Amino acid sequence: MNTVISVPERFDFSFHKSFTEQYNSILETKKGGVIVLDFSNVLYLDSAALGMVVLLKKRAKSNGCEVEIANAKGTALEVLQIANFDKMVKIR
Secondary structure, eight states: OEEEEEOOSEESGGGHHHHHHHHHHHHHHOOSEEEEEEOTTOOEEOHHHHHHHHHHHHHHHHTTEEEEEESOOHHHHHHHHHTTGGGTSEEO
8 A cells, every 4th residue: 555745845854854754654554565755746856855765765665665756757857867766766
């Protein structure tokens, strides 16, 4: 079963606390399945955001979960592709 985390328009360190709380809450109760990061609103992301996704991927993997990014477009999608995130997580 998929669980969705909606990512804000500006995905940077200011979202760190909320993002971490959301995925920790999910991982406390979820074993297996998919965590989907909904990028439909994202216009900007920085290296802190990329790092947060990497940390989520590591934590999720230890819980038997996969991480996917959905609805990325424009500059956000370009940044993910340049950083080779498509080799680490499914981008759809």
